[in-house]
Amino acid sequence: MTHATSAIDFGDKRRGYDELARQLEGLLSGERHRVANSANMAALLFRSLPDINWVGCYFLEDGELIVGPFQGKPACVRIAMGKGVCGTAAQRRETFVVPDVAAFPGHIACDEASRSEIVVPILQGGTLRGVLDVDSPERDRFDDQDRAGLEEFVRVLAPRVDWETL
Ligand code: SME
Numbered sequence: 001m002t003h004a005t006s007a008i009d010f011g012d013k014r015r016g017y018d019e020l021a022r023q024l025e026g027l028l029s030g031e032r033h034r035v036a037n038s039a040n041m042a043a044l045l046f047r048s049l050p051d052i053n054w055v056g057c058y059f060l061e062d063g064e065l066i067v068g069p070f071q072g073k074p075a076c077v078r079i080a081m082g083k084g085v086c087g088t089a090a091q092r093r094e095t096f097v098v099p100d101v102a103a104f105p106g107h108i109a110c111d112e113a114s115r116s117e118i119v120v121p122i123l124q125g126g127t128l129r130g131v132l133d134v135d136s137p138e139r140d141r142f143d144d145q146d147r148a149g150l151e152e153f154v155r156v157l158a159p160r161v162d163w164e165t166l
Contacts, residue, residue, distance in 0.1 A: 003027060003040075008048045017149025020048055021156045032162040034059070039069035041157055045134065046071035053113050054135040058086050059163075060128055065090055068130065075110040084108035086131050089119035093128060095147055099140040111135060118142040120150050124158040132157075 005023050010016035027040050038057050045055045056070020058079060065079040065086055082091045084106055089096040098117045101107045107117075114135035122129045132154055136142065 005044055005047065010048075010050055013143075013145040013149060016048075017145070017152060020044070020149065021153055023048075024153060024156050025160075028157070028160045032160065032165070034161050034163055034165045035069060037157070037161045042069050042071050045153075049134065051136050051138050051141055052134055053137045054111050055133070057122065057130050057132050058090075059130040060090065065130060070133075072135070073111040076108055079108065085117050085119045086133055089121055090128060090131050093121050093123065095120045095151060097142050097147055099142075101135075113137045115139045116141045118146060118150060120147075120154050122154050122158055124161075124163060127163075129158065129161075129163045 005027065008016050008019050024041060024044060027044055028037050031037060042056045046052065054070065054072030054075065056072070057068040058065035059068045064081060067075050067077050079087045081087050085096050085098055085104060096119045098104045101114055101117050114137065116136045116139050118134050120132045122131060132150065134150065
């Protein structure tokens with residue numbers, strides 16, 4: 001097990017995301033605790049991804065999303081299914097890339113600096129566990145490579161966490 005992570009060059013995004021997934025595997029090895037692993041996951045992303053101002057997960061609990069470990073400004077705690085970008089991505093079980101949050105009906109503003117956002121559902125087997133949310137202060141920050149890279153990141157994360165533990 002290693003908790004050592006190193007700076008990642010996202011000049012080549014695909015290589016950057018490959019390295020990110022590799023570092024996540026090292027970071028989570030030997031541990032399955034939901035909060036511990038989500039906290040380290042968020043710290044790794046916040047430190048690694050350029051031009052972001054908020055990253056973390058929302059857990060699905062009793063039919064609503066509740067904020068989990070994150071990095072960035074304090075955030076709204078509960079989001080109903082179908083509400084905001086997070087609730088919409090969770091309900092539809094698909095990734096949402098929002099190039100301009102001001103143009104997304106029902107967007108929930110937690111940090112007024114956020115301009116664009118990506119939300120990736122966390123699925124374990126067929127079960128929805130929550131979402132990964134990343135915000136950027138730049139418009140149009142997230143492209144198809146970010147979508148593919150973060151979906152792969154979540155595929156590495158999901159089976160390595162015991163989602164039933166608090
Ligand atoms: N913008 C999100 C809410 C969560 S914050 O960005 C951390 C949404 O619309 O669901």
